[in-house]
Amino acid sequence: MRLGVLDVGSNTVHLLVVDAHRGARPLAAYSHKAELRLAELLDEAGAIGPHGVDRLVQTIESALEVAEDQGVAELLPFATSAVREATNADHVLGRVAEETGIELQVLSGEDEARLTFLAARRWLGWSAGRLLLFDIGGGSLEIAFGLDEAPDAAVSLPLGAGRLTQSRLPGDPPDPADVRALRRDVRSQMARVVGEFNRLGKPDRVVGTSKTFKQLARLSGAAPSSDGVYARRSLERETLREWGPKLGAMPERERAGLPGVSEGRARQLLAGAVVAEAAMDLFGVAELDICPWALREGVILRRLDQMRNGDD
Numbered sequence: 220m221r222l223g224v225l226d227v228g229s230n231t232v233h234l235l236v237v238d239a240h241r242g243a244r245p246l247a248a249y250s251h252k253a254e255l256r257l258a259e260l261l262d263e264a265g266a267i268g269p270h271g272v273d274r275l276v277q278t279i280e281s282a283l284e285v286a287e288d289q290g291v292a293e294l295l296p297f298a299t300s301a302v303r304e305a306t307n308a309d310h311v312l313g314r315v316a317e318e319t320g321i322e323l324q325v326l327s328g329e330d331e332a333r334l335t336f337l338a339a340r341r342w343l344g345w346s347a348g349r350l351l352l353f354d355i356g357g358g359s360l361e362i363a364f365g366l367d368e369a370p371d372a373a374v375s376l377p378l379g380a381g382r383l384t385q386s387r388l389p390g391d392p393p394d395p396a397d398v399r400a401l402r403r404d405v406r407s408q409m410a411r412v413v414g415e416f417n418r419l420g421k422p423d424r425v426v427g428t429s430k431t432f433k434q435l436a437r438l439s440g441a442a443p444s445s446d447g448v449y450a451r452r453s454l455e456r457e458t459l460r461e462w463g464p465k466l467g468a469m470p471e472r473e474r475a476g477l478p479g480v481s482e483g484r485a486r487q488l489l490a491g492a493v494v495a496e497a498a499m500d501l502f503g504v505a506e507l508d509i510c511p512w513a514l515r516e517g518v519i520l521r522r523l524d525q526m527r528n529g530d531d
Contacts, residue, residue: 220239220291220293220506221236221238221248221289221291222236222239222245222292222294223235223236223237223286223289224294224295224297224518225286225297226297226299226514226515227275227279227323227354228257228295228299228301228355228358228429229257229358229359229379229382230254230255230257230258230356230358230381230483230484231253231483232278232279232513233251234251234285235249235250235515236248236250236251236289237270237519239347239519239523245519245520247382249285249289251282253282255274255275256357257271257275257357258357258358258379258382258385261301261305261385266306266312267307270396273522275315276314276319278321278522279296279315280318280319280420283319283321284468289530293392293484293531295324295521295522296321296322296324297323297324297518298325298360298421299325299326299359299514300324300359300379301357301358302323302325302467303325303326304358308325308519310416312325317325318394321531323450325402328361328374329375330375330513331354331367331375332361332362332363332374332375332380333373334514334518334521335352335362335513335514335517336369336373336519337369337428337517337521338366338428338513338515338516339512339513340367341368342510342511342512342516343426343510347423348423349365349424350370350422350423350426351364351424352364352370352425352426352428352429352430353426353432353495353498354432354513354514355370355378355380355429355432356381356429357379357380357381357382357487358377358379358382358429358521359376359379359382360375360378360379360498361374361375362374362376362412364422372415372416376408378407378408378409378487378494380484380487380491380494381403383490383494387490388401388489388490391470391486392467392469392471393467396503398467398489401490401493402497407495407498409497416502423435425506425507425508426456426508426509426510427454427495427508429513431488431492432495432507433492434480434481435462435488436493437452437478437479438478438479438522439454439459439462440458441453441454441509443478444479451511452508453507453508454495454507454509455506456504456505456506457467459496460496462492463489463492463493464525466488467527471486472483474486474488474489477497
């Protein structure tokens with residue numbers, strides 16, 4: 220059957236259409252995305268303003284038209300940190316349901332970590348052993364660790380690249396003092412959870428998912444997206460450390476001209492690099508692999524599991 224997953228994230232509203240077959244991996248058939256940057260549309264009270272809600276409703280309506288055109292039999296709609304943490308989340312969800320007929324499932328941060336971990340485990344297989352995963356989104360950072368398909372530890376921290384850029388790095392390029400202050404705060408927040416993971420033992424393999432890690436790996440010399448999903452891509456901590464000061468000195472337009480960096484993500488790439496370097500440093504990771512599957516694939520895999528088990 221043809222499934223669609225509608226991901227209302229902090230940066231984009233992304234519709235991924237896949238063809239699902241029993242016993243086979245889901246095959247991506249179509250991708251439709253719109254840059255919305257909900258994390259940057261919050262007002263001083265932490266609410267998504269009327270203009271932002273209107274844009275969200277219109278974007279979802281457009282995605283629904285695409286899903287219909289693509290023959291989607293079942294749509295799996297969900298929202299992450301930008302909607303989850305908005306002070307007017309109930310109002311936003313109500314407007315979306317009333318005007319589009321779509322009831323967004325709001326995932327908790329731990330749900331995000333667990334579903335992303337499931338996707339990475341399925342992609343890498345059991346041979347990956349004990350797996351440590353980092354996922355940098357627009358609004359949050361997810362970390363998960365485990366040997367099975369469900370992680371033994373999973374946390375979510377408010378360290379998304381879009382959130383941090385909007386709240387902490389106003390300049391273009393940003394003030395070096397702001398970058399240093401952000402680096403200190405990111406490491407302070409992350410250090411609080413490191414012990415929880417260290418007690419579980421050393422990972423056999425470390426992976427990063429999300430657009431941020433993919434772009435940082437591309438800057439470091441990883442294969443371009445045109446080489447396909449099976450090309451091995453990795454990111455070394457020392458190379459990432461060299462890129463931090465370079466990104467901090469560049470204005471947004473210059474970052475947008477770097478290999479693999481999209482115009483819509485250029486502004487928040489520095490904050491993403493700060494978070495990525497902190498994660499690799501504090502967790503003692505010299506190199507990580509880039510996993511092409513992440514949260515959207517995890518949502519699809521969970522639904523396929525439910526269907527195999529006869530659940531509605």
